[in-house]
Amino acid sequence: MAVTSIDKESYMLYRGWNPLFENLPKEQLGELFYAICCYQSGKEYTIENPLIKGVFEMVLMQFKKDEEKYISNCEAKAKNGKKGAESRWQDDSNTTSENGKNSKCHSEDGKNGKCYFSHNEEKTEMAKMAIEEEEEDKEEEEDKEEEEDKEEVEEVPTVPKKREARKRFSPPSAAEVREYCRERENAVDAESFVDFYAAKGWKVGNAPMKDWKAAVRTWEKRDNRAAPRRGAFDANDYLLGIIGEEGA
Numbered sequence: 647m648a649v650t651s652i653d654k655e656s657y658m659l660y661r662g663w664n665p666l667f668e669n670l671p672k673e674q675l676g677e678l679f680y681a682i683c684c685y686q687s688g689k690e691y692t693i694e695n696p697l698i699k700g701v702f703e704m705v706l707m708q709f710k711k712d713e714e715k716y717i718s719n720c721e722a723k724a725k726n727g728k729k730g731a732e733s734r735w736q737d738d739s740n741t742t743s744e745n746g747k748n749s750k751c752h753s754e755d756g757k758n759g760k761c762y763f764s765h766n767e768e769k770t771e772m773a774k775m776a777i778e779e780e781e782e783d784k785e786e787e788e789d790k791e792e793e794e795d796k797e798e799v800e801e802v803p804t805v806p807k808k809r810e811a812r813k814r815f816s817p818p819s820a821a822e823v824r825e826y827c828r829e830r831e832n833a834v835d836a837e838s839f840v841d842f843y844a845a846k847g848w849k850v851g852n853a854p855m856k857d858w859k860a861a862v863r864t865w866e867k868r869d870n871r872a873a874p875r876r877g878a879f880d881a882n883d884y885l886l887g888i889i890g891e892e893g894a
Contacts, residue, residue: 657686657709657712658712660708663704663705666701666704667701670697670698670701674695674697674698677693677695677698678698678701678702678705681693681698681702682702682705685706685709686709815848815854815855815856815858817840817843817844817848817858818840818858819840820836820837820839820840821836823836823839823840823858823862824836826859826862827862827866830862830863830866832862832866832869833869834862834865834866834869839861839862839865843855843858843861
């Protein structure tokens with residue numbers, strides 16, 4: 647028998663055929679597959695062996711069913727594709743018709759039936775403008791945020807520098823101390839004050855003196871506490887006075 651096939655890219659071998667193939671001798675199995683290849687390639691091949699011929703006819707029946715199914719699917723796809731193309735063409739025609747009514751033309755070109763922009767082109771231009779405006783707004787917003795961040799950085803108080811060194815202490819002269827004591831109307835001896843602290847290296851306790859005027863005020867308070875109060879009763883003086891009067 648002569649074997650031929652349609653132009654098809656692939657074909658299927660079914661697992662259910664395995665028992666038939668396994669029972670054939672290798673030489674006959676090889677001839678069977680050769681006949682299958684010839685059929686699928688569109689070549690003619692005549693099978694003489696009845697056993698191989700019987701198995702091939704069974705395989706051929708399945709191939710025929712597959713081919714019919716394949717042709718049916720191709721026709722259905724072609725039909726659906728044609729319908730889809732017609733539908734798209736109709737939609738495009740309607741859109742073009744509507745665009746012709748809604749499209750905006752420049753006055754002179756409109757009279758000649760020509761437009762600068764179709765409806766779709768106009769929408770595209772509007773979309774581009776919207777995107778550009780959005781990008782510009784975004785850039786402005788980013789610049790604004792960057793400027794605000796910069797201002798915030800500038801407003802952040804800087805770490806205060808170390809306090810400027812206090813004014814360096816300069817030991818006063820006796821004349822300066824005397825003048826200050828005159829202003830305060832106290833009885834502090836300026837020379838004694840200067841000599842006392844000069845001998846101590848101008849220290850108050852173990853700490854360097856920072857304000858000599860404060861030290862003068864301290865001496866002033868000390869002297870006030872040490873001075874006897876006017877009119878204070880002194881028992882010793884009173885007794886001595888009495889004894890003196892009796893002796894007289």
